[in-house]
Amino acid sequence: MIEVRDLTMKYGERIVMQDINFTVARGEVFVLMGGSGSGKSTLLKHLIGLKAPAKGSILFEGEAFDINDDASRSRVLRRMGVLYQNGALWSGLTLAENVALPLEEFSKLDARTIAETVSFKLALVGLRGFEQFYPSAISGGMRKRAALARAIALDPDVLFFDEPSSGLDPISASRLDDLISELKASFGTTIVIVTHDLDSIFRIADRALFLDIDQKTMTAIGPPAELRDHPPNPQVHQFLTRSSAGAS
Amino acid sequence: MHGTKASATHAAHAELRTESDSLIVVLAGEWSLERIPPRFDALIAGGATRQGGEKTLSFDATELGAWDTSFLVFLKQCQDSCDELHLQWNPSGLPERALRLLALANAVPESVQADAAKRASFLTRLGATVLDGWRDVLAAITFTGEVAVSFAGLFTRTNHMRWRQFWVVVETNSSGALPIVTLIALLVGVIIAFLGVVVLERFGAGYYVSYLVGFGMLREMASLMTGIIIAGRTGAAFAAELGTMKVTEEIDAYTTLGLSPIDHLVLPRILGLFFMMPLLTLYADVVGIVGGMLVSWSLLDLSFTQFTNGLLAAVTLSDALLGLLKGTIFGLIVGVAGCMKGLQGGSDASAVGQAATAAVVLGITLIVAANALVDWLAALLGV
Numbered sequence: 142m143i144e145v146r147d148l149t150m151k152y153g154e155r156i157v158m159q160d161i162n163f164t165v166a167r168g169e170v171f172v173l174m175g176g177s178g179s180g181k182s183t184l185l186k187h188l189i190g191l192k193a194p195a196k197g198s199i200l201f202e203g204e205a206f207d208i209n210d211d212a213s214r215s216r217v218l219r220r221m222g223v224l225y226q227n228g229a230l231w232s233g234l235t236l237a238e239n240v241a242l243p244l245e246e247f248s249k250l251d252a253r254t255i256a257e258t259v260s261f262k263l264a265l266v267g268l269r270g271f272e273q274f275y276p277s278a279i280s281g282g283m284r285k286r287a288a289l290a291r292a293i294a295l296d297p298d299v300l301f302f303d304e305p306s307s308g309l310d311p312i313s314a315s316r317l318d319d320l321i322s323e324l325k326a327s328f329g330t331t332i333v334i335v336t337h338d339l340d341s342i343f344r345i346a347d348r349a350l351f352l353d354i355d356q357k358t359m360t361a362i363g364p365p366a367e368l369r370d371h372p373p374n375p376q377v378h379q380f381l382t383r384s385s386a387g388a389s
Numbered sequence: 390m391h392g393t394k395a396s397a398t399h400a401a402h403a404e405l406r407t408e409s410d411s412l413i414v415v416l417a418g419e420w421s422l423e424r425i426p427p428r429f430d431a432l433i434a435g436g437a438t439r440q441g442g443e444k445t446l447s448f449d450a451t452e453l454g455a456w457d458t459s460f461l462v463f464l465k466q467c468q469d470s471c472d473e474l475h476l477q478w479n480p481s482g483l484p485e486r487a488l489r490l491l492a493l494a495n496a497v498p499e500s501v502q503a504d505a506a507k508r509a510s511f512l513t514r515l516g517a518t519v520l521d522g523w524r525d526v527l528a529a530i531t532f533t534g535e536v537a538v539s540f541a542g543l544f545t546r547t548n549h550m551r552w553r554q555f556w557v558v559v560e561t562n563s564s565g566a567l568p569i570v571t572l573i574a575l576l577v578g579v580i581i582a583f584l585g586v587v588v589l590e591r592f593g594a595g596y597y598v599s600y601l602v603g604f605g606m607l608r609e610m611a612s613l614m615t616g617i618i619i620a621g622r623t624g625a626a627f628a629a630e631l632g633t634m635k636v637t638e639e640i641d642a643y644t645t646l647g648l649s650p651i652d653h654l655v656l657p658r659i660l661g662l663f664f665m666m667p668l669l670t671l672y673a674d675v676v677g678i679v680g681g682m683l684v685s686w687s688l689l690d691l692s693f694t695q696f697t698n699g700l701l702a703a704v705t706l707s708d709a710l711l712g713l714l715k716g717t718i719f720g721l722i723v724g725v726a727g728c729m730k731g732l733q734g735g736s737d738a739s740a741v742g743q744a745a746t747a748a749v750v751l752g753i754t755l756i757v758a759a760n761a762l763v764d765w766l767a768a769l770l771g772v
Binding site for chain 1: 738
């Protein structure tokens, strides 16, 4: 579904990460993990077309994702949904209008069906009855859930999550994990998540990729439980076991 | 994104049939948001297949192809209609995954908080508007009082204001504001002179155009136009800066450290304008008079000396001082309005724009009102 080849990411002239190679299969829940500042969110920005690779390429179902080519970019982006770290709801629109906007722009549904679809999406994320609220009138966790409803409005093939559980209480975070699993099971949605939340990683991830800030490259990839039980390096062991010391 | 894959490739289709005491919805085809899906209420409205004795609503999904949210929305329509149609919901013929998603959507009941968003009656809204207005007045009085206390703190050394922000305001309202103040003041002087030339020439009194320009600029227009310019320029900037700081919780950071945002953020800005507005007004006076002088010279052949002599014979020092006093008051108004609206803003991105707009509207309104009040007092005192 997604293939990353020899990716190098830079901020200005400074190399953030290099030699990144991985593929994400259709219907897979794939986690990008690593320490703070390791470049996870930057990698996500490359995957969703907000930043261009300094070197290498990103293929979406075999098609190079050229962010400078409007046609290619639009074609690929229509099949993606993104949940940003802080939700990024449009503050001048109600929750219903936030979720409805992509449906109005890209579907042929009539207004009544759009309204029902919006209510259904909001109900899926536990926000039934909040259609007419503005983002400023609800909590941060609710904003994040509403943003998820917007991200899945068009039933995208791939969903990207940037720190989905940050700012959520444990029950809401667990409910979000359930929803992610359900989206994968029911619709075959491919899901890419940037997260530090180990509970979520072990609960829902099929595979995880570890970015090492010191070596400026990926140093591990595989099923999370396997990486924890047979860590390829001390950093992965530390990360997955929450220990402050290296591997014994 | 597609769910249960099946061999069917045709468009989404639904129809009703009756079997003993069951109303059966036959589902077929591929359901996609990219095509207009069937509606359950339309099927019921068709109604030809119903016999009236049905007790359950069942489903036949054997011909169902791929599906997405449009299918789930259709099922939700069916589910929500059961009560109204006195039918019992029997989902046994539906895909298990669709049922799980329906269950997830129904898992959290409609929040009681949602009632708050429902539209209130006219009287309730009117009352709320009046109360909001009253609270705004109280907040403005409180805010002005806090600024006064903070200012007094400079003399009692309880206010440790950082002067750097003060100098930033001074800089942005000196060299930064000069181009726009120059342009507007020059044009206002020109307009007043044109008006004087047209009207006074009819009475053969063109010489007195310098009186009109002098009185007009010194007593009224220089301070008024400068105040309006600064309200739109600096007042909006104050509101946007402080509004953004509120959104990013920088204001809260001051408060939780036991520091006063008024001392550190508001007072330097207001003091900066307090000192700069009279200077800008004085500058606008000079530029406006030069504009009037140019028009008089070009249209009336009035020399600069004649114009100046006429001007000095007409206006007095008190006229100029009245204008400078107004400028100072307008500076205070713009500073207080901009900072207050910024700090009163909400916590999202649109709140910053709303705060800036409110600051400009409030600033200009108060400037015009204060101008009328000062003119009235000046007339009473014979100034």
